Amino acid sequence: VPTFLNATYLMPKDDYDFWNPENGHKPLLGRGNQNVFEDSVAPVHRAGQVHLWEQGHRIDGNLRLEAAPGHTPGSSVLTLVSGGDRAVFVGDLLHSPVQLVDPEHNSCFCEDPEGARATRRRILGWAADHHALVVPAHLGGHGAAEVERSGSGFAVKGWAPFTPYARTAADETQGATA
Template sequence: MPKPSRARPRSSTTVQPVRIGAVTVTPLVQFHYRVDPHLFFPDLDLSELDPGSWFLQPPYCEDDFLVVDISAFLVRAPGRTLLVDAGVGNSKPRPNPCFRERSDPWEELLKAAGVEPSEIDTVVFTHLHVDHVGFATRFDGSRWVPAFPAARYLTTAAELDYWTGSEAARFREQLGDYLADSVLPLQEAGLLDVVAPDHRVSPEVRLLPAPGHTPGNVCVEIVSAGQRGVFAGDMVHHPIQLARPGLSTDFCVHGACAAESRQALLRDIADTDAVLFPAHFPEAVPGRVRADPAGGYRYEPVTS
């Protein structure tokens, strides 16, 4: 798995909330780093791309590296307070130096967004990669325990079976045994729910099957008052995948299947009012997807 390179420092931050009908979404950016495009996208031939392409300009590129943020999303729906994904976490031993023993102001981000950890009732994992489960647990001085004790934590059977099985051993070796400190404590506490990949979380929120990046990968859809939002998870790591939807990352378990799922998602939301919430775009800025006459798609950021 490619080793990332630290980008210029950028503080953890909450991003301006976006309303989808009666639902409010606040992006929570844990940190910002950058990756070598050749390693992140092994099938990418940069010589085929115009250096002036929109997706190779700031804020998406920096010093010939791709900029990738680590983010989660706070979702306030009627009667519900949810998190979609949970970042890398703090104080966790990781082989990756960018992920190792971090000390980011996570609780301060939540409080700035107007919520206490005790108020969160559901944590939805789009998938169980190391950078999506970290803040699900905290260290209580002797062991890792659920960070949101009032919450149910949701994943799919295909996802949990894969990551706890022998097939994923190679990835666990590369990433560190993050399941032991970030996922299994949830299971031991009886708070991890295995749900269908099209599970409805609330009247406004449901899961959408999107296999490929990982076997049980899902997107999360909001529909409220005639408006729609979709949390992409890792279906779209970087805007270059809007211009080249067939391009999958080195992180994808099944690259071809991931490309099919990504293309289906983009076809579905392109040229509509649906808002895409990307987990890894700089500042996690939501946006709308538009078909590009030159091929692929473009991104129109929205801030409200």
């Protein structure tokens, strides 16, 4: 049963098709993730709340989902461009800090190993060329990496730590009236 009745769920069509058991694909883990599709994807699709996108999807003037295949056929990254600031939220593109400096290394879960390497090189190259922060999902700690090109790979130029958000009295007042 969908939890958020007014939500629209943005899903890459390639992943929807790949994980849908009706299509007969055989993922590396077999049916290891099947319960996720049956429990969390199929119900919102049946309810008509899913928007399947291909190649890319603009969320608003600053946020865009971009296809980043390799880890799975429909893997994606979220890019943020606001004024001169840029960031790319890389999700499953990176599972280890080693992959920041040597994008040739894959996790054991990449459905298309060569595609994952090519996508990692492309996204890290964009981040280096555009001075974008790379925001990983799977690395320990809190922060984002600034990367630069180094030979055939990349180097971590620096880490941009995220500081905890401190609520102010104005925030408390705002929350009470919102």
